[in-house]
Amino acid sequence: MLEFRHVTFQYEVEDFNIIDDLSFHIAPGEFVSIIGASGCGKSTIFRLTNQLLPMKSGEILVGGKDIHAQKRYCGYMPQKDLLFPWRTVGQNLRLPLEIRGGLSNAEMEARVDAALAQVGLADAKDKAPSELSGGMRQRAAFARTVLTDSELLLLDEPFSALDFLTRISMQEWLLGQWEADRKTVLFITHDVEEAIFLSSRVLVVEETPIRRLTSIEVPAGYPRTRACLRDPRMIELREQLIDLLRKRGVQ
């Protein structure tokens, strides 16, 4: 679904390639987390994938095709929900449909209503984003990301600003969504436990410049509950990942 082929990228103000000849591959329907120390370049991988940044060399393929030959091939959810405060929740969700065009008003409303119902926000359609809790705003932002109709979702620390309990319930909620429609998810997080609870595979950034990602399989199947975190193999993996990150520096 997503393939980096020898991708190199340098920020203009820097004198080195932060991404240096990087190759990796994500299969369709996988849920893969990327973990690594703060500032190591995780979000840069997303910004290259969605063409917010231009690569120096290499190729990025989505669904087997070069990204430059495609539009709307990925949905992107940044760390902050970025709902537009002057639009209602429903109007925020309409945005990707308006940008895409080709749908009647009634069709757009029907899609927005279905998406809101799916994330448990049917009653929030006419509210302002400021009237929602943090968890509700993240669910609305996720619904808007899904309405891009992309098979590939890039979620950049979507729950980092939430309190502990809301975060746990959002993780469970996201797993349920993913188990239902099996889109390909690439998920950046600082939280090792969050990574292993959600993912089938974890990609670890062990060094900057990023030349490779260390891929580690998570020894748990789906459907999954938090009980899996008590499995000795999961506990061992959590400690192994923490050690890997510590080797590189403070998280």
Ligand SMILES: Nc1ncnc2c1ncn2[C@@H]1O[C@H](COP(=O)(O)OP(=O)(O)OP(=O)(O)O)[C@@H](O)[C@H]1O
């Ligand atoms: N526009 C920019 N120009 C120059 N340097 C940048 C730019 N954006 C990010 N950087 C630098 O590139 C490095 C990687 O940034 P990036 O946001 O990809 O890291 P990250 O791993 O996602 O960090 P975090 O986990 O803290 O969000 C950082 O050192 C950052 O200072």
